[in-house]
Structure formats: structure tokens, C-alpha cells
Amino acid sequence: MPKQLPSHRYLKQFITEVTGDRGLKVATCVGDGATDEKIEQKTGIKIAEVRSILNHLHSFGIVEYLREKNLSNGWFTYTWKLNGDRALQNFILFKKKEQETLRKKLAEEAGVLFYKCRKGCSRLPFEQAMDKQFRCPQCKSLMHHVRPHDELRKLEDRLISLEKITSAENLLMKRD
Numbered sequence: 001m002p003k004q005l006p007s008h009r010y011l012k013q014f015i016t017e018v019t020g021d022r023g024l025k026v027a028t029c030v031g032d033g034a035t036d037e038k039i040e041q042k043t044g045i046k047i048a049e050v051r052s053i054l055n056h057l058h059s060f061g062i063v064e065y066l067r068e069k070n071l072s073n074g075w076f077t078y079t080w081k082l083n084g085d086r087a088l089q090n091f092i093l094f095k096k097k098e099q100e101t102l103r104k105k106l107a108e109e110a111g112v113l114f115y116k117c118r119k120g121c122s123r124l125p126f127e128q129a130m131d132k133q134f135r136c137p138q139c140k141s142l143m144h145h146v147r148p149h150d151e152l153r154k155l156e157d158r159l160i161s162l163e164k165i166t167s168a169e170n171l172l173m174k175r176d
């Protein structure tokens with residue numbers, strides 16, 4: 001796994017978001033090339049799970065494989081390796097989509113007053129909450145208005161952290 005920052009950190013973040021800690025364990029083991037069997041030995045994770053994690057990582061472009069036919073038994077051997085550059089490109093693509101959704105949400109929510117029940121099972125704009133006599137449609141408890149400032153603040157923070165990632169795109173792609 002490339003050791004440069006922040007690409008290394010983002011790569012780790014992406015792998016963890018997609019496949020969790022076990023995925024990170026497998027991906028670290030993959031490095032510049034490893035077979036399913038070798039990964040099983042090294043990580044202690046059963047081969048069936050190793051394969052399913054690898055397929056999942058592959059669907060996100062994080063790993064790639066080389067398939068070779070064993071001439072004596074006719075079976076295929078898969079040698080996996082990390083594809084750091086493609087993984088980072090996909091990571092940035094995902095973060096850009098997330099950023100877009102968040103931007104829209106932020107624009108919608110600014111200036112709108114929301115009502116929420118204590119348990120958090122529902123959250124309605126003022127008009128709809130009023131129609132329900134400020135009772136949660138699910139748990140029937142009284143709904144209170146959400147201080148928009150707090151919610152917006154959280155959304156803004158999240159957006160800022162996403163922007164940090166997406167604006168680092170050029171930096172990430174130019175690494176050696």
C-alpha cells in the first residue's frame with residue numbers, strides 16, 4: 001500500500017468504508033501481489049470470506065487480479081494486487097456524489113423549520129408537523145422543533161471535510 005500522505009490515508013478510509021476492518025486487513029495483505037491462499041494464511045480469515053472481500057474490493061476498483069491457469073490440474077490461480085490510483089479516483093468520485101447530495105440538502109434545509117420527535121423516528125417540515133398536530137406519525141409522541149442552526153452546522157462541517165478530500169484530487173493523482 002502506498003505510504004504517501006494524504007493518499008495513503010484516503011485509501012485506508014475508502015477501504016474501511018467499503019469493506020470494514022477485515023477488508024483493510026485483506027487489502028494490506030494484498031499489497032503488490034498475493035494469492036487467495038496466501039492471504040488466508042497471513043490474515044487467518046477463511047478463504048471464502050477472503051474471496052468475497054476481494055470481489056467486493058474489486059467491484060470498487062480497489063484491487064485487480066491476474067488469472068493464471070495451472071497446467072497440471074487446470075485450475076485457475078488468482079494473484080491480487082492493489083490498484084491505488086484507480087481506487088483513489090473512485091473514492092473521489094464517491095465523495096463528489098456525496099458532496100452534491102449534501103449541498104442540495106443544505107440548500108433545502110436552510111430557512112426551513114423542521115420538527116422532530118424525541119425518539120428521532122420522524123422529522124417533518126413545519127406544515128406537515130402542524131397537520132399531524134405535532135404528534136409523531138410513528139410513535140405518537142410530541143414533536144419539537146429542531147434548532148436549524150445545530151443541524152446546519154453539522155451538515156456544513158461534513159461538507160467542509162468532503163471538500164477537503166475532493167479538492168485534494170490533483171494532489172492525490174500526481175503522486176509517484
Ligand SMILES: [Zn+2]
Pocket residue numbers: 117118119120121122136137138139140141
Ligand atoms: Zn417518533
